[in-house]
Amino acid sequence: MxxxxxxxxxxxxxxxxxxxxxxxxxxxxxxxxxxxxxxxxxxxxxxxxxxxxxxxxxxxxxxxxxxxxxxxxxxxxxxxxxxxxxxxxxxxxxxxxxxxxxxxxxxxxxxxxxxVQPEPPLRMRFYQHPDWYWVGEDDSLLETTPVKRSGYDHGTKDVIRGRDGDGPPFVAFVHEWKTRRTESYTDSEGRSQTRTVVENHSETILGFQLPARMPYLKVGLRGIGRGISFESGAFNDQFAVHADDTKYAYDVIHPRQMEYLMANPPATFECVDDWAWFEVDVHSQEVIGHSSHFLRGFLSRIPRFVWRNLGLQDSPYPPLDLTPSRGA
Structure with missing residues (x-):
């Protein structure tokens, strides 16, 4: 260089x-x-x-x-x-x-x-994502995110924070931990012995902060269970929706929202209070970007009266013609 x-x-x-x-x-x-x-x-x-x-x-x-x-x-x-x-x-x-x-x-x-371009903040950034930045480690996230609690020696790595334009801010990282178990085996002399086995585990965490506390809602492919029945048979065949409030689910998953979901099937996600958590197996720029783009489109299709019922004066995400492509 x-x-x-x-x-x-x-x-x-x-x-x-x-x-x-x-x-x-x-x-x-x-x-x-x-x-x-x-x-x-x-x-x-x-x-x-x-x-x-x-x-x-x-x-x-x-x-x-x-x-x-x-x-x-x-x-x-x-x-x-x-x-x-x-x-x-x-x-x-x-x-x-x-x-x-x-x-x-x-x-x-x-x-x-x-x-000439403006000078960016002095931090590690990501290509084509000017508002993303690299954190590295932040174990305080273990107290505020839905990580697995079993085992010991919990830690975070590859922490990324940011947002895309006016979309919801996110946090993404890898959670690592260990478990210990005792197993029996037979030694070379035929005697029964026990030994301690330490296993390493990891999971990918990806969450987006919502602009208001929202009732519980989970959307995923049919594999997560039968869920609530909607008026579209094609949607019911492809997706399962679970919610604590059925009417709220019908308000959010209206026909236009169903079309959006069927055209752009996301990873399973659930809204818990003021966060949307995605069930993803890979921690990558591609996965974060696609989920961010999808969620912005999903939120923009929630009707205004729903946001008002949640305490906001208007929709925080004006409707856009968003059709995210896979891997976008």
Whole structure:
């Protein structure tokens, strides 16, 4: 990585057989004539890419590709990042680094001040999720979240907090603990013995804070039991809904909400007081993002009178045309 003088939007430049990194959000844009064939450019805004890739920048990129044919370069904030440098050969690496610095200098010289990005908070963040941040460990969560209580040596890891836009804030982490049991066995001399076995366990916790305390409601695929019967046979065949208040369930799971659920089946989730907890097996950015997007759409489809009955003046989540795709 080489530091740039300004924080800029992302831009991806690939030559030869270089591949765009998995998960990157970018559109293919036109390759400048100065680069010639064999290149691929990715950016969110083609106008930005055109202003960055000046003749001087293109000349320096071509010089680098002459030494490193599968050049894979990207702008990440105020860093110019290149994958797979020739680090095993010092005689090649030294001039190659000088070329990389020259590319950075050419980008710094480009007239692109209108694209400068604001300085983000000093914390570990997530790609395409500016309001997510990494916590790491926070064992106080063991007292306030629905973790398993059995065993001993409980702890948290990979704690993430954040929200997506105006969606509900979330907390996600892995809970680890141990259990101990005694088992019998027969030793090599045929005698009965006992030994203590320690087993390690883990579970994924994902919860979203709701804007009001809500009556208990659990929604999941039919495997969680028969549940409340709704007017849609197709919905009843696919989902099971459990609630302490049947009328409340009918108010929330109305025909339009059923259509949304059937089109975008989520992981099983339950609303308990002012939290919605999702039953997920994987702790990943993809799972958190998909659940966040789904829940925002679910909450936006709860009628206004329900929110008013819960003590709010209006819906905290205005209706949006949200159709989350799997893995979004």
């Amino acid at each position: 080489v530091t740039l003088s300004r924080r800029l939007p992302e831009l991806w430049v690939m030559a030869g057989q270089a591949q765009l990194r998995y998960g990157v959000v970018a559109s293919k844009v036109a390759v400048p004539a100065q680069l010639g064939s064999g290149w691929r450019i990715g950016a969110l805004d083609p106008a930005y890419a055109a202003e960055v890739l000046t003749t001087q920048v293109c000349e320096q990129l071509k010089a680098m590709a002459a030494v490193h044919p599968d050049l894979n370069l990207g702008i990440d904030g105020d860093q110019l990042v290149v994958l797979d440098p020739p680090r095993k050969d010092a005689e090649i690496l030294a001039p190659w680094l000088e070329q990389l610095a020259t590319v950075a200098g050419a980008i710094d010289a480009a007239a692109i001040d209108s694209w």
